[in-house]
Amino acid sequence: MTRGQRFLNSLNDGRTVWLDGQQVPDVTRHPAFTGTLETIARLFDSLDTAGVREQIGFPSPRVGQYAHNAFLVPRTREDLARRTAAFTYWAEQTHGVMSRLSDYARSMVTGWYAVRDAFSQDDPHFADKISRYYEAARDQDLFLTTALLDPQINRAKRIDEENPDAVLRIVSENHEGVVVRGAKMIATAAPYTHDFLIFPFHHVDSAHPQYAHALIVPANLKGLHIVCRESFASVDAVQHPLSSRYDEMDAVLIFDDVLVPWERVLLKDNPEAVWRLRQNTSANALAFHQTVVRAAAKLRFVAGVACAIAESIGVDGFLHVQEKLGELLTQVDTLQALAIASEVHSYTDDFGNQIPAIGFLETARNLNSRYYPRAIEILQQIGAGGFMQVPSQATDYTGSVSQLIDKYFAGARVSAEAKIKLFQLGWDLIGSQLGARHQLYERYYAGDPVRTFANQYVNADKARYTKPVWDLIRQAGV
Numbered sequence: 412m413t414r415g416q417r418f419l420n421s422l423n424d425g426r427t428v429w430l431d432g433q434q435v436p437d438v439t440r441h442p443a444f445t446g447t448l449e450t451i452a453r454l455f456d457s458l459d460t461a462g463v464r465e466q467i468g469f470p471s472p473r474v475g476q477y478a479h480n481a482f483l484v485p486r487t488r489e490d491l492a493r494r495t496a497a498f499t500y501w502a503e504q505t506h507g508v509m510s511r512l513s514d515y516a517r518s519m520v521t522g523w524y525a526v527r528d529a530f531s532q533d534d535p536h537f538a539d540k541i542s543r544y545y546e547a548a549r550d551q552d553l554f555l556t557t558a559l560l561d562p563q564i565n566r567a568k569r570i571d572e573e574n575p576d577a578v579l580r581i582v583s584e585n586h587e588g589v590v591v592r593g594a595k596m597i598a599t600a601a602p603y604t605h606d607f608l609i610f611p612f613h614h615v616d617s618a619h620p621q622y623a624h625a626l627i628v629p630a631n632l633k634g635l636h637i638v639c640r641e642s643f644a645s646v647d648a649v650q651h652p653l654s655s656r657y658d659e660m661d662a663v664l665i666f667d668d669v670l671v672p673w674e675r676v677l678l679k680d681n682p683e684a685v686w687r688l689r690q691n692t693s694a695n696a697l698a699f700h701q702t703v704v705r706a707a708a709k710l711r712f713v714a715g716v717a718c719a720i721a722e723s724i725g726v727d728g729f730l731h732v733q734e735k736l737g738e739l740l741t742q743v744d745t746l747q748a749l750a751i752a753s754e755v756h757s758y759t760d761d762f763g764n765q766i767p768a769i770g771f772l773e774t775a776r777n778l779n780s781r782y783y784p785r786a787i788e789i790l791q792q793i794g795a796g797g798f799m800q801v802p803s804q805a806t807d808y809t810g811s812v813s814q815l816i817d818k819y820f821a822g823a824r825v826s827a828e829a830k831i832k833l834f835q836l837g838w839d840l841i842g843s844q845l846g847a848r849h850q851l852y853e854r855y856y857a858g859d860p861v862r863t864f865a866n867q868y869v870n871a872d873k874a875r876y877t878k879p880v881w882d883l884i885r886q887a888g889v
């Protein structure tokens with residue numbers, strides 16, 4: 412059996428997935444998921460493809476088969492380069508559109524494992540638990556995602572003013588584990604993930620320790636409801652080349668008194684320890700590194716679509732079109748350069764791990780929240796009404812109208828069929844439900860950009876910037 416098929420089979424594990432008001436008995440057979448799951452299964456198979464597996468994986472020390480490089484604990488710059496190569500390969504295979512192929516959450520787990528001794532004082536079992544989990548995830552190809560935010564009910568309320576059940580909390584514990592109640596939004600890839608990394612996104616104050624936990628929750632636990640948004644998947648791969656392959660489902664997780672086994676309780680009732688884990692530079696840098704490599708791949712793809720569209724309608728010679736295409740290329744170079752800078756400025760942490768410099772990655776993630784919506788705007792400005800000059804089915808026309816379509820839908824340098832397909836692809840990026848979701852995703856996946864940009868200022872060494880200014884003022888005799 413192929414690795415991809417093993418992954419698909421493993422999803423029939425009793426999980427409770429809700430879509431359109433119905434429980435989905437088998438996600439692998441539902442049209443909302445089949446296209447996306449086929450893509451993921453193919454990527455899993457690439458770890459067994461000679462010639463590819465060496466680029467994207469490493470032989471697991473325990474089971475011999477190749478494990479994805481997201482699980483590679485980097486000890487050298489070469490290791491970091493191997494991680495980059497794997498992220499790039501999976502991102503390019505999915506045109507940067509699929510961002511939650513679990514290499515982000517896997518990197519987080521790898522980071523926690525790599526710095527495990529930092530949390531021994533907080534919980535003497537942390538190191539052993541994360542080591543066992545890391546090895547199992549690596550060797551069993553576990554698919555992972557994160558679910559961190561509280562549901563968007565009333566953001567003006569503090570935890571203590573909120574309905575106590577709105578925010579995920581531990582309500583009791585017994586010899587088997589802890590019982591959690593509440594909800595988390597949003598978990599991308601939730602219906603087909605094996606495990607969720609669960610911890611609070613924001614700092615929990617010391618008065619409410621029951622809300623401060625770090626858990627790894629199996630998707631099939633009793634009482635865990637995975638409530639999906641509307642599906643944006645299309646079954647028409649010609650008309651919707653992206654929506655038919657890459658719709659990563661987003662879901663809310665509702666925990667209706669879910670018993671999480673002790674083995675999966677990494678930290679509990681300890682706001683400061685949970686916050687240190689959440690803020691851990693090594694783990695975050697390894698995970699953020701993946702997001703930047705992936706985002707650069709997506710901007711490259713959008714730039715490619717924009718250049719092809721400009722050429723296809725003969726507008727690539729106009730100065731303002733060239734200016735806009737040039738802007739897209741500067742976006743790509745900027746993100747790529749920041750990823751490279753993070754690797755060049757990587758350093759050895761206290762545990763001997765080679766860690767990319769996180770500052771460059773945070774800058775890249777912030778820039779991407781503005782770059783991507785701008786890239787889509789440019790694509791709209793270049794294709795303009797052409798996106799609406801696409802017949803509903805490109806290939807089904809017969810008789811004399813088919814010749815007329817060949818004539819009037821042709822492009823400057825391409826056939827009508829090629830141009831129609833190109834604009835269908837462009838529409839999937841700018842106008843389809845999937846396209847709209849992606850603009851929202853790139854704006855928000857790394858957190859609220861208002862606060863993440865502000866954090867760059869708040870956390871900066873401001874004196875480095877202001878000292879030369881005050882020195883100059885003083886030189887002027889003040």
Ligand SMILES: Cc1cc2nc3c(=O)[nH]c(=O)nc-3n(C[C@H](O)[C@H](O)[C@H](O)COP(=O)(O)OP(=O)(O)OC[C@H]3O[C@@H](n4cnc5c(N)ncnc54)[C@H](O)[C@@H]3O)c2cc1C
Binds near residue numbers: 556560596852857
């Ligand atoms: C498509 C998509 C996929 C996602 N996938 C995942 C995932 O897989 N895992 C995961 O953990 N998360 C995921 N997220 C969640 C993402 O991390 C959050 O959307 C992001 O952190 C912003 O939080 P929010 O959506 O709750 O917005 P809110 O915090 O509710 O913000 C809404 C508005 O109110 C403002 N606002 C709210 N509170 C404050 C405040 N205290 N101070 C100032 N302004 C405030 C914000 O600036 C914003 O304008 C996903 C989000 C999207 C859109």
